Amino acid sequence: MIQCKDVSVTYPGSHTKALQTVNLTFQKGEFVCVLGKSGAGKSTFIRCLNGLQSPTEGDVIYHEQSLKKLSEAELRKIRQHTGMIFQQFNLIPRLSVMHNVLTGLFGSRSSFKNLAGLFTKEEKAAADAAIKSVGLSGFENRRVEQLSGGQKQRVGIARALVQQPTVLLGDEPVASLDPGTANQIFTLLRNMHDDLGLLTIINVHDLQLAKKYADRVIALKDGQVIFNGLPEMFGDREYDLTYGDK
């Protein structure tokens, strides 16, 4: 479903590779967590998967299409069905929960409709259903700036849901949340993943969360894949390799 073929990324002006010859394949139905210490290349990797970052070498094959051969319009189409959730939520604080969730539909609509804020009954019903499924019924008209971190991330997930994603990507979506809330968010993500039959790939700092929720764990170090396997196979040695200085 998504395949990375010899993907390397070198940022302009940098001498080191943020990603080095990454070869990985992801299938529909997999829930994958990507581990790695700060600077290991996790964000760079996740951004390559939906074309937000272009590899300097290699290619990403997404539903049998080579991302580097796609036009910007075709890439937008792919992103439309790829939900993305972020550590800092990337919401519009002064707008309501409903309005933020509706922005998830922007990729599929004309810019005139987006500017005018015109939404159909069906679109509003879809946003309502998404808000309900993340447990925020009753908060539809609340401004996002008046929510807790956990509630904000639920809005982020609802926004991804209205996109009717086939793929869900997360860049440390629980890194700013307390452990209890982080677990609740992961439970929500896992249930959503199972119900919708998604491919879910999430960067996470916390090994315990990865072990509890993922079908597969990938560890990055200095831009290279140093582990790719079952969570139970990720032991002390792998932990030291991933997080140690060597």
Ligand SMILES: Nc1ncnc2c1ncn2[C@@H]1O[C@H](COP(=O)(O)OP(=O)(O)OP(=O)(O)O)[C@@H](O)[C@H]1O
């Ligand atoms: N826009 C950029 N320009 C130049 N170098 C960058 C850029 N973004 C990231 N890097 C570098 O690429 C490497 C990988 O960064 P990346 O952000 O992917 O790591 P990360 O694993 O997501 O780290 P963190 O856990 O801190 O978010 C780092 O050495 C970083 O300094």
Ligand SMILES: [Mg+2]
């Ligand atoms: Mg990062």
